[in-house]
Amino acid sequence: MEEKKFDLNSIIGFVLLFGILFWIMYQNQPTAEQLAAEKAKKELAQKQAKQASKVVAPITETTLTTADSTELNALKSTMGAFAYSATLPSAKEQVTTLENNLLRLKISNKGGYITEAVLKNHERLKKGSGQLVTLIRNNNSQLSLSLKTQDNRLLQTEDLFFEPNLTKSGEDQILTLRLKTAADAYLEYRYVLKPNNYMLDFDVRSQGLSKVLNTAQPIDMQWDMQTYCNEKSVGYENRYTDIRFEYEDGKDDYTGQGKDSEESPNKVSFIAFKQHFFSTILLTKSPFEKAKLYSDNLVQDEEIDTLVTKQFKATIPLAFHGGELNNQMNLYLGPTDYATLKAYDRNLDKIIPLGWGIFGWINKFIFIPLFGFLSSFIAYGIAIIVFTIIIKIAMSPITYKSFLSQAKMKVLRPEINELSEKFKKDPLKKQQETMKLYNKAGVSPLAGCIPALIQLPFMYASFQFFPSAFELRQKSFLWADDLSSFDQIAQLPFHIPLYGSHISLFPILAAIAIFFYMKMTSGDQQMAAPQQEGMPDMTKIMKMMIYISPVMMLIFFNSYGAGLSLYNFISNLITIGIMFVIKKYIVDPEKIHAQIQENKLKEPKKQGRFQQKLQQMMEEAEAQKAQQKKK
Structure with a gap:
């Protein structure tokens, strides 16, 4: 049975996502100076x-x-x-x-x-x-x-x-x-x-x-x-x-x-x-x-x-x-x-x-006007749900492009494995041939990463928008009596470091949703390039992330505003639904395979500047290697 491995583009996306998440949490956590001596x-x-x-x-x-x-x-x-x-x-x-x-x-x-x-x-x-x-x-x-x-x-x-x-x-x-x-x-x-x-x-x-x-x-x-x-x-x-x-x-x-x-x-x-x-x-x-x-x-x-x-x-x-x-x-x-x-x-x-640069612009010109409009005629909790649906639907073409790129990479994976086996003693040559295969097939390894990067500013903007939304203060929804503060469902008789002395429900739901989302991406979208020698086993890393990410969500979001946790819960649910629909009813692997084979018969697509530069660097490295062998 072929070993499953995670897509390199997905790895890059997740690393960036969690890197930004940890940075946001680090910025919002009390500093070391605040933890003074007894x-x-x-x-x-x-x-x-x-x-x-x-x-x-x-x-x-x-x-x-x-x-x-x-x-x-x-x-x-x-x-x-x-x-x-x-x-x-x-x-x-x-x-x-x-x-x-x-x-x-x-x-x-x-x-x-x-x-x-x-x-x-x-x-x-x-x-x-x-x-x-x-x-x-x-x-x-x-x-x-x-x-x-x-x-x-x-x-x-x-x-x-x-x-x-x-x-x-x-x-x-x-x-x-x-x-x-x-x-x-x-x-x-x-x-x-x-x-x-x-x-x-x-x-x-x-x-x-x-x-x-x-x-x-x-x-x-x-x-x-x-x-x-x-x-x-x-x-x-x-x-x-x-x-x-x-x-x-x-x-x-x-x-x-x-x-x-x-x-x-x-x-x-x-x-x-x-x-x-x-x-x-x-x-x-x-x-x-x-x-x-x-x-x-x-x-x-x-x-x-x-x-x-x-x-x-x-x-x-x-x-x-x-x-x-x-x-x-x-x-x-x-x-x-x-x-x-x-x-x-x-x-x-x-x-x-509201955030600097593009993050502030997203909040000022998209999030604030849109949420203000929605909350003017519907309850605030429902407004958050509708707001999230609109944002995710607007971003769905980007999600589709990312998933399509991953599907193409999955189709090419057997051929990439063959190149890896053929040139396992010459990594540089393997990279050159892999790039040629991508060019012939009309596939870009970065095509799946760029859409993920486009979504990152919206994610960061939401971390700035919801904690600053005064209109959520003391507005109730379901069991949450204040969407601007944590939605406590139980008081603990003790204090847990980082977590607190209460249990909030929306962070638990968000953690469950992100668990199934990562389970889906790690189980159904295994189209990464083969394992590189000297590189860590990304499959094991991603398996760990499936469990680490929900735990981090529980810890950091337990004391955050319920509005932000609700947004993340609904956002992950919608993403799971969109990916399911794309995989089940829109993306056809057989058609993608046929299209790739057809592309191979055509004149290779002209390389972009990045690909040309990368190819040039590889050729120069190959030339230097050959020169060293002569010496």
């Missing part, structure tokens, strides 16, 4: 416990007046010229609320920054939890200016009291907060919240402070945030949480996932403290000359660190112009949703990792 874990746990125990101090109605002489004198000694603000009625910790149908913001007199930002239409963890997504709360975020005075004092605005003034212009809510040195000299924060909008205007300007502040050098604006967990999978959310920024007229980059990551871009137009599905973004209408960005991963153990994911810091110098500050900015606090961000026409959609 001591670091304990310290972090203590740190987070302390953070969790913090409670916003209750608003006090006690006004600091001249009667409070002791406190007033203390403030004057530390605040210098800004002690004037401490004598105002607003010198107390109270908040002003700005609210529209999407956002509720609370802004404190002390520091003049947002102390609470609630997204009114989005829930934490799971649908029906009753907990709204709150990007800012419990002092997890601060924005402060470092003010250098003429008498060499260094003051932080987070410690100083602003005087608020809330007005309306039509439906716009305008909050002006002034930190005064006198009635007509102040530092001003101005917030404008418009209806039906996640973005608000945020301006920082000064008036009459040139005699108080040292305006020879820029002042630093420090913006910090610890990002709270909003999804049920801490590790999955953390993989997509980082600082994204745009700089130098349209370039974009990010800080990375590890500990103590830093970037120092110039000409910065926005800085995004991006979480998986929600982001806080600072934009400027005139680019910041430079910025220093810092990101620190706070998740060392997903079983313990369940409160916060990252520590973000941005230090931005604000320059004086004519002795005054005048910075027009915006703040975005909302979903990391492609359609929502793109609608602002400020390049904010760049913060969503």
Whole structure:
């Protein structure tokens, strides 16, 4: 019985497929830096416990007046010229609320920054939890200016009291907060919240402070945030949480996932403290000359660190112009949703990792429009299935060409075996004769590999698209209550490294499908070239891959979003069906054999450049070998 062997083209395709799969998984896995020593874990746990125990101090109605002489004198000694603000009625910790149908913001007199930002239409963890997504709360975020005075004092605005003034212009809510040195000299924060909008205007300007502040050098604006967990999978959310920024007229980059990551871009137009599905973004209408960005991963153990994911810091110098500050900015606090961000026409959609080059183009111009159209009138789970069917049907001609090439190679296999036996002592001659046989028969050994390569960008694009699809968040399908997170069907009483402490069903189904797909390709499409001396036995390798691939699918996809696992399951099922139909009803080996024999009688097809170059290299190698024998 003739030994079965796997097609070289299929081997190349599978190696590339799994190479890209492993690379994708490696990119998305926590880095070695994230797996810190036990001591670091304990310290972090203590740190987070302390953070969790913090409670916003209750608003006090006690006004600091001249009667409070002791406190007033203390403030004057530390605040210098800004002690004037401490004598105002607003010198107390109270908040002003700005609210529209999407956002509720609370802004404190002390520091003049947002102390609470609630997204009114989005829930934490799971649908029906009753907990709204709150990007800012419990002092997890601060924005402060470092003010250098003429008498060499260094003051932080987070410690100083602003005087608020809330007005309306039509439906716009305008909050002006002034930190005064006198009635007509102040530092001003101005917030404008418009209806039906996640973005608000945020301006920082000064008036009459040139005699108080040292305006020879820029002042630093420090913006910090610890990002709270909003999804049920801490590790999955953390993989997509980082600082994204745009700089130098349209370039974009990010800080990375590890500990103590830093970037120092110039000409910065926005800085995004991006979480998986929600982001806080600072934009400027005139680019910041430079910025220093810092990101620190706070998740060392997903079983313990369940409160916060990252520590973000941005230090931005604000320059004086004519002795005054005048910075027009915006703040975005909302979903990391492609359609929502793109609608602002400020390049904010760049913060969503859709992939570079052709992968990003496939997502932007094919996947996003097609899935958006389908999900506009059918349920999201059904939309994923229909989406997958359309993509696979569109790719079916490529699948057909690949299978046809493999069938032709199978027909030629007996003749290739004869050449291998005839020239077994002269591998170079064997290769030359094999190439001549391919040319006469009109068969290209690369014809089966190229279609597989064409499909790879679509596979990689899907790995970027589904984890970034905000519209899948908290959308249910069958047993999955959230297509953007894992579809748990059982909780394990223990934790398995890499796998987790739960069992997801869609990855199991996808693993079964890929097992039968590889079984089909390794069992029915055995048309590879004969085993080469000194080369590994590809048959054994592929038999191992039949079992390794499903296991890898189970391990890596167990904590991935159910939407991606569903896509892979349906994709493999459809591929199996298409290959079955092609083999059973379309490709006829006898007709292929007759066509090849007919091609042999015709004038050999003109070789392509690659074949000509390969033939030339073989002839040169043969000539060198003959020359060496003469010597």
